[in-house]
Amino acid sequence: PQSSGQGAGPTVDMVYRQHAWNVIQSFLVSMLNLGDGDLDVYQLLKQVSLQPPSETHGRLKYLTYPQCSNKEARNAFETALSGVFIAACLKELRGEALSFMSNILKFITAIAVVQQCSAVTAKQPSHDMIDVHVMLDAIVKCVSSDEKELCKIGSMTLALIIDTATTIVGDKEKASELPLFEAAADKLCGCCYEQAWYAKNGGCLAIKFLMEKMPLKWVMNHQLAFVMALMFVLLDLSNEVSSGTVSMAQELTDKLLTLCNTPLGQDKGALSGVQEKSFHAVARHLVKEVISPNENVRKQSHHSLVLLARITGKSVTDIMDPHREILADMVPPKKHLLKHQPVSTQIALMDGNTFCTSLKPRLFSINLTIPEHKIFFQELVNLCDSDDQTLAKLPCYRSVPSLVPLKVSGLAALAACHYLPEMREKIFSVLYKAINSSVKELQVAGKEAMNKFMVEHTHADIELVHGALRPLLMMLGDYHNLSPDLLQKLTHMIELFPTSFNEKMCEALKGHLTRWIEVLITNTQTQRQGEEVQICLYILDMFHMLPASTFRLFDQLLLLALKGEKALGVELGSPFRAPLMKFALKFPQQTVEYFLSRLVDPTLNRVFNAFLRHKDGGPLRDVLAAGAPKIIQMTFGLQVPGTDDGTMLKKRELQYQGILLCHLLIEHKESWIKDMPTIVECLKKIWVSEAYHFQCAKDSNPLSFWPESPMLVRCLLSHCKYHPDDIDTLFQLLRVYMTRHLSSYQFLTDFLDTEVAKGYSTENRRALFFKFVEVFQNPEYPHELKAKILQYIIIPSFSSCFEEGKVDSLLGGPPDPERDSDDNIISVFINKIINPDKPFGSSDPMCILLLQLSSLLVEHAAPHIHDSNNKKQGAKLRRLMTFAWPCLLPKQCVDPATKY
Numbered sequence: 001p002q003s004s005g006q007g008a009g010p011t012v013d014m015v016y017r018q019h020a021w022n023v024i025q026s027f028l029v030s031m032l033n034l035g036d037g038d039l040d041v042y043q044l045l046k047q048v049s050l051q052p053p054s055e056t057h058g059r060l061k062y063l064t065y066p067q068c069s070n071k072e073a074r075n076a077f078e079t080a081l082s083g084v085f086i087a088a089c090l091k092e093l094r095g096e097a098l099s100f101m102s103n104i105l106k107f108i109t110a111i112a113v114v115q116q117c118s119a120v121t122a123k124q125p126s127h128d129m130i131d132v133h134v135m136l137d138a139i140v141k142c143v144s145s146d147e148k149e150l151c152k153i154g155s156m157t158l159a160l161i162i163d164t165a166t167t168i169v170g171d172k173e174k175a176s177e178l179p180l181f182e183a184a185a186d187k188l189c190g191c192c193y194e195q196a197w198y199a200k201n202g203g204c205l206a207i208k209f210l211m212e213k214m215p216l217k218w219v220m221n222h223q224l225a226f227v228m229a230l231m232f233v234l235l236d237l238s239n240e241v242s243s244g245t246v247s248m249a250q251e252l253t254d255k256l257l258t259l260c261n262t263p264l265g266q267d268k269g270a271l272s273g274v275q276e277k278s279f280h281a282v283a284r285h286l287v288k289e290v291i292s293p294n295e296n297v298r299k300q301s302h303h304s305l306v307l308l309a310r311i312t313g314k315s316v317t318d319i320m321d322p323h324r325e326i327l328a329d330m331v332p333p334k335k336h337l338l339k340h341q342p343v344s345t346q347i348a349l350m351d352g353n354t355f356c357t358s359l360k361p362r363l364f365s366i367n368l369t370i371p372e373h374k375i376f377f378q379e380l381v382n383l384c385d386s387d388d389q390t391l392a393k394l395p396c397y398r399s400v401p402s403l404v405p406l407k408v409s410g411l412a413a414l415a416a417c418h419y420l421p422e423m424r425e426k427i428f429s430v431l432y433k434a435i436n437s438s439v440k441e442l443q444v445a446g447k448e449a450m451n452k453f454m455v456e457h458t459h460a461d462i463e464l465v466h467g468a469l470r471p472l473l474m475m476l477g478d479y480h481n482l483s484p485d486l487l488q489k490l491t492h493m494i495e496l497f498p499t500s501f502n503e504k505m506c507e508a509l510k511g512h513l514t515r516w517i518e519v520l521i522t523n524t525q526t527q528r529q530g531e532e533v534q535i536c537l538y539i540l541d542m543f544h545m546l547p548a549s550t551f552r553l554f555d556q557l558l559l560l561a562l563k564g565e566k567a568l569g570v571e572l573g574s575p576f577r578a579p580l581m582k583f584a585l586k587f588p589q590q591t592v593e594y595f596l597s598r599l600v601d602p603t604l605n606r607v608f609n610a611f612l613r614h615k616d617g618g619p620l621r622d623v624l625a626a627g628a629p630k631i632i633q634m635t636f637g638l639q640v641p642g643t644d645d646g647t648m649l650k651k652r653e654l655q656y657q658g659i660l661l662c663h664l665l666i667e668h669k670e671s672w673i674k675d676m677p678t679i680v681e682c683l684k685k686i687w688v689s690e691a692y693h694f695q696c697a698k699d700s701n702p703l704s705f706w707p708e709s710p711m712l713v714r715c716l717l718s719h720c721k722y723h724p725d726d727i728d729t730l731f732q733l734l735r736v737y738m739t740r741h742l743s744s745y746q747f748l749t750d751f752l753d754t755e756v757a758k759g760y761s762t763e764n765r766r767a768l769f770f771k772f773v774e775v776f777q778n779p780e781y782p783h784e785l786k787a788k789i790l791q792y793i794i795i796p797s798f799s800s801c802f803e804e805g806k807v808d809s810l811l812g813g814p815p816d817p818e819r820d821s822d823d824n825i826i827s828v829f830i831n832k833i834i835n836p837d838k839p840f841g842s843s844d845p846m847c848i849l850l851l852q853l854s855s856l857l858v859e860h861a862a863p864h865i866h867d868s869n870n871k872k873q874g875a876k877l878r879r880l881m882t883f884a885w886p887c888l889l890p891k892q893c894v895d896p897a898t899k900y
Contacts, residue, residue, distance in 0.1 A: 014092055017087075017090065017092065017093065018092075018093070020083070021083075021087050021093055021096075021097070024080050024083045024084060024087070025100060027076070027080050028077070028080050028081070028084070028104060031073075031077055031080075031130065032104075032107065067131050067133065068129060068130050068131050068134070073130065074130055074131075074134055077130050077134050078134050078137050078138045078141070081104075081134070081135065081138035082138050082141050082142060084097060084100060084101050084104065085101065085138065085139075085142045085150060085153045085154070085157070086150065087101075088101050088153050088156075089147070089149040089150060089153060101157070101160075102160060105135065105157055105160050105161060105164070106160070106164045108132055108135045109132075109135075109160075109161050109164040109165055109168075109180070110164065110168060111132055112132040112135075112165075112178070112180045113164075113165055113168045113169065113175075113178065113180070115132065116178050116179050116180060117169070117178060132180065133180075133183055133187075135161075136180075136183055136184050136187050137187065139154055139157050139158065139184075139187075139188075140187045140188060140190065140191060142154040142157070143188065143191055143202040143203070143205065143206050144191045144194055144196070144198070144199035144202045144203065145198070145202065146196070146198040151201075151202050151205055154202065154205075154206065155205065155206075155209050158184070158206070158209055158210070158213070159209075159213060161180075161184075162175070162181075162213055162214070165178060165180065165181075172215055173215045173217065173218075176214055176215050176217070176218040177218075181214070181218070184210075185210065185222050185225060186225075188203060188206040188207065188210070189203060189207070189225055189226065189228075189229040190203070191203030191206060192204065192207075192229035192230065192232055192233050193229070193232055195236075197237055197242050197243060197245055198243075200233045200236070200237060200242075200245050200249075201242075201243065201244075201245040201248070203229060203233070204230065204233060204245060204248045204249055204252055205248075207226050207229065207230065207252060207256075208248075208252055208255075210222075210226075211226070211252070211255065211256060211259060216259070216260075216271065217270070217271055217274055219256075219259060219260060220260045220271070220274045220275055220278040221274060221278065223256060223257075223260045223278045223281075223282055224278065224281045224282050224285060226252075226256055227253060227256065227257075227282055227285060227286075228285065230249045230252055230253045230256070231249075231253075231285075231289065231297055231300065231301075233245060233246065233249040234246060234249055234250070234294070234296040234297050234300055235292075235294045235296065235297050238296075246296065250300060253300060253304060254303075254304070254307060257282070257304055257307055257308060257311065258307070258311055260275065260278060260279075260282075261275065261278075261279055261282075261308055261311050261312060262311055263311075263312065263313070279308075279312075280322070282308075283305075283308065283319050283320070283322075283323060284322075284323045284326070286301045286304050286305050286308075287301075287305070287320050287323040287324075287326050287327065288323075288326050289301035290302065290305070290320075290327065290352045290355060290356070291327065291330055291331070291348045291349055291351075291352035292348055293342070293344040293345050293347075293348045294344075295347075298348055298351060298352075302351075302355050305319060305320065315359070315360070315361070316359050316363075317359045317360070317361050317362070317363050320356075320359075320363055321363065324363060324364075327352065327356065327363075327364070330349060330352065331349075331352055331353050331356045331357075331363075331364045332349075332353055332364075332366060332372065332373055332376035332377075333349055333372070333376060334372040337375065337379065338350075338376060338379040338380075338383075339379060339394060339396050340396070341396075342396075343396070343397070343400055343406060346406060346409075347405060347406060347409045350380070350409040350410055350412070350413040351409050351412070351413075353376075353413050353416070354409070354412045354413045354415075354416045357413075357416045357417070358416045358452075362419075365419070366417055366420065368420065368422070368423070377417065377420075377423070380410050380413050380414050380417075381414070381426060381427075381430060383406065383407065383410045384407055384410045384411055384414060384430045384433075384434065385430050385433065388403050391403055404439060404441050404442060407434070407442060407445070408441065408442070408445040411430075411431060411434055411442075411445050411446055411449040412445070412448075412449055412452075414427050414430060414431065414449065414453075415427070415431065415448075415449035415450070415452045415453040416452070418452070418453045418455070424453075424461065424464075425464060427453060428450075428453070428461070428464050428468075431446050431449050431450045431453060432446070432450070432468050433446075434446030434449070435447055435450060435489060435492050435493070436489050438485065443488065443489075443492060446492075447492045447495065447496060450496050451496060454496065454497075462500075465497050465500055466500065468493075469493060469497075469500060472486075472489065472490060472493065476490075476508055476512070479511075479512045479515045479516065482512060482516070482535050482539075483531070483535070484531060484534045484535060484538060487535060487538035487539065487542075488538065490538075490542070491538060491541065491542060491545075494542055494545045494546060495545055498545055498546060498547050499547060501546055501547075501548060502548050503548045505546065505548065506543065506546055506548055506549045506550075506553065509539050509542055509543065510553060510556060510557070512539055513536060513539045513540060513557070513560055514560060516532060516535050516536050516539065517536060517560050517563050517564050517567070519532055520532045520533065520536060520564055520567050520568075521563065521567045533564075533568070533575060536564055536576070537575055537576070537579060540557065540560075540561065540576060540579040540580065540583075541578075541579035541582065543557065543579075543583050544579070544582040544583040544585070544586050549583070549586075551587040551590040551591075551594075553583075554583060554584065554587065554590070554591065554594065555594070557580060557583060558580065558604075558607070561574075561576035561577075561580050562603065562607075564576050571606065577607075577610060577611075581611055581614055581616065581617070584611055584620065585616065585617075585619055585620070588619040588620050588622070588623045589623050591611070591620060591623075592620055592623045592624050592627065593630075595607075595608035595611075596627075596630060596631070596634045597634065599634060599635060599653070599654055599657045600650050600653055600654065602653070605657055609660065609664070612624065612661075612664050613664065621664075621665060621668055621669075624661065624665060625665050625669070625672050628676050628678060628679050629678070631658060631661055631662070631679070632658070632678060632679065632682055634654075634658075635654045635655065635657055635658025635661070636654075636655065636658050636682040636686075637682075652695075652705065655686065655708075656704075656705055656708050658682070659683065659686075659708055659711050659712050659715065660708075660711060662679060662683065662711075662715050663711035663712075663714055663715055666714065666715055666718050670718050670721070671722065673715060673718045673719045673722070674719070674722040674723075676719075680715075680716070680719045680729070683712060683715050683716055683719075684716060684729055684732065686712065687712055687713075687716060687732060687733075687735070688732055688735075693735065693738075693739070696708070696709055696739070697739065697740070709736075709739075709741070709744070710744045710745060713733055713736060713745060713748060714747065716729055716732075716733055717733060717747070717748060717751060720733070721751075721755070724760065724764050725767070727767060727768055727771040728771065728775075730756070730793070731771070731772075731775060731785070731789050731793070732785075733748060734785060734788040734789055734792055734793070735785060735788075736748055737788045737791075737792065738782075738784055738785065738788065749792075752792050752793065752796070753796070756768075756793060756796075756797060757793075757796035757797050757799075757800045758800050760797060762801060762806050762809045762810050765797045765798070765801055765810060766810060766812070766825065768793055768794060768797060769794060769798075769825055769828075769829075770828070772786075772789055772790070772793075772794055773828055773829075773832055773833065775789065776832075776833055777832070783843050783846060784843075784845070786846060787843065787845040787846045787849055790846070790849040790850070790852075790853060791845075791849055794853065795849065795852060795853055795856060798810065798853070798856055798857075799856060802856070802860040802861075807860055807861055807864075810825065811824060811825045811826055811861055811864055812824040812825055812826075815861075815863035815864045816864075817863070817864060817865055817866050817876055817877075824864075826857060826861065826864045826865060826876065827876070829853070829854075829857070830865075830876050830879050830880060831879075833850065834850060834854070834879070834880070834883040835883070850883075854880060854883070858880075865877055865880065
């Protein structure tokens with residue numbers, strides 16, 4: 001069923017597949033020996049009794065059943081089984097194929113169980129009979145396929161085999177001791193050793209499945225085999241061509257080690273010995289890979305040893321110490337010089353030395369009194385201190401395209417030798433030279449190595465630092481001497497030794513920045529993204545790293561950055577914002593106060609808004625969120641004297657900034673508004689103001705203020721989400737439907753449809769109605785707003801509640817049309833809302849909506865209005881009819897919708 005004729009249509013293709021499927025079924029059934037009666041099979045399965053065998057016995061029993069000698073028949077059977085798996089992936093054949101697949105796999109698994117652990121001596125299978133492991137070979141072929149659907153079928157078949165064996169044996173723990181699963185583990189791990197990446201991917205998926213489905217004891221026994229298979233995947237693949245297989249192998253290794261080596265509880269039982277033996281074997285293998293020439297394997301082994309230490313509560317040294325003889329001759333190398341090894345081996349040896357000598361306590365230490373150790377240390381110094389031209393003359397480096405990876409490993413190995421007091425000066429000079437290198441990778445590696453080297457510094461080390469800094473600081477005397485390379489080196493030194501620089505350094509850098517900004521403004525005809533911009537950015541980026549810098553510099557730095565932005569003609573995406581942001585984060589409290597006191601400046605507002613929205617702006621947002629009174633004081637509550645246009649525009653700008661700040665805080669943490677009643681009161685006061693809506697409706701409303709109303713509504717809506725009892729605010733939000741910018745408020749419509757109409761509780765819906773009754777009788781509420789409350793809240797909420805069958809609970813109790821009650825919605829609606837004496841006392845929209853609500857109540861709550869057994873008209877029914885009847889008279893001129 002895997003292929004079809006060239007050019008055949010879908011119908012013809014399906015016919016071919018159906019015939020092929022029939023052939024496969026017939027062939028497989030014909031290969032099975034079905035001569036045993038049901039009773040014989042039942043008796044045979046009943047006598048299955050697995051005694052816990054030793055590992056050797058289990059393996060020998062597995063080996064005593066030879067593979068079928070008839071290769072052609074076995075291959076044909078395997079191909080047919082693969083065809084069943086493929087058919088299970090096809091939509092047209094899936095149902096029938098899955099049923100057949102289940103039956104035949106159960107049949108073969110049952111045979112395997114009986115052969116391998118029956119209490120009755122099973123008949124020795126002949127060499128011509130198909131062995132049960134053909135099933136495993138077909139599954140391996142399926143798992144190692146490049147088709148993802150086949151891999152899923154492979155997992156399904158494994159689950160079926162495990163469940164079948166467990167059912168027959170009666171216990172999953174005992175069933176896992178079958179040689180069948182030993183063979184399955186060997187064959188599935190073999191996928192990881194195939195050449196194709198998708199076969200390795202299938203092997204990883206199979207290992208993951210076995211880890212999840214098999215008993216813990218079985219997984220522990222196979223931990224080493226699984227780790228070795230996963231390590232080979234890392235060895236044989238690179239991230240570029242693995243389609244995620246390398247990452248999967250790394251994750252699985254971590255999960256496997258965590259699963260198998262997590263300390264057992266009090267009920268250890270027999271698992272304790274199994275875990276100890278498995279842990280010892282895996283630890284030995286990982287120690288061996290510490291100096292693997294392959295980078296992926298080496299890094300994973302380092303990571304895995306650290307992971308094992310964290311899981312077991314031991315130190316890495318304690319885990320590695322029983323196996324230290326594996327590394328004794330290589331950390332450091334004793335029999336061979338470093339330069340005589342291939343480059344990959346040199347890097348591995350240096351990384352291994354770094355790892356082992358950086359442990360606490362150290363697994364190995366370099367002793368310069370030992371000749372081999374002294375030679376290794378000198379080789380490290382020569383490698384890191386020599387230039388590329390000198391090293392290229394050596395035979396082992398002539399064909400190497402880049403020596404950078406080699407030197408990076410060498411620098412890390414040198415930094416790990418910080419415990420050698422007689423060599424600290426030499427190591428410092430080599431690391432400092434790397435920081436001053438023209439190669440960026442070496443600069444970064446040198447900085448990291450220096451950072452580790454100076455962890456336990458002495459007074460002599462500080463003198464070394466000052467001596468190294470003097471030539472660099474001398475270059476800062478004239479701003480013409482500054483270059484990106486020089487400033488990059490200075491940045492590294494400031495990061496490493498920030499306390500070595502005082503306030504004079506800050507003033508000098510500020511002066512240089514001022515001059516270079518002037519140069520940037522002057523050279524408008526040159527390349528604007530050139531050297532001048534880089535120098536300015538490097539200088540600006542140093543201030544946040546200097547402990548001597550204070551916030552009084554912020555105002556000057558901000559103004560210089562704005563001048564630079566103006567010279568470049570950019571604001572959004574300005575390169576000056578990132579370093580300025582770092583300095584602002586150093587003083588979050590002062591930064592927020594600085595901007596809040598200057599909210600009338602549009603340029604500074606945009607900078608403040610960008611800082612708050614930045615992914616790293618959390619500290620600024622936290623300070624702002626904690627200062628709600630300050631927001632009110634500097635925006636809504638700030639008194640600006642005067643009534644001229646300029647003053648009014650300032651007032652409007654302050655109001656806009658207050659709303660914007662609140663909206664921004666709610667965007668990042670909506671619950672902030674929950675406990676801010678004063679903020680809500682200010683926002684609500686703005687929203688209910690007729691003057692505000694008049695201003696927003698004017699055609700002359702500035703474009704910059706257009707987002708104000710939607711932001712204001714979002715803020716108040718967030719408050720309503722946490723305070724469903726604040727119904728008045730929710731009602732006031734419906735003013736948006738009285739404006740001409742409805743498209744900006746779709747979020748409010750969605751909230752009303754999902755949260756209010758369908759999500760509110762029955763008690764909340766009743767509260768909405770009784771609040772509406774109060775509003776309806778309030779002459780200060782606009783009539784149009786009252787109609788919108790009915791249209792968007794009351795009617796949808798009642799309709800949704802009626803659909804849920806909560807009629808009685810909503811209306812206030814069981815039907816009792818003859819009694820009036822202030823808690824009954826029908827009574828209140830008929831007595832306080834509708835007015836039969838003035839049926840046309842309301843506007844057309846209000847009248848239409850009242851009739852809609854009346855219709856809804858009549859449709860779903862008729863027993864609450866009138867008792868059908870009562871021949872006389874009740875007071876409620878009569879009042880309701882009197883209200884609606886005038887609209888139907890032909891002499892009345894009313895809206896057709898009202899009549900409907």
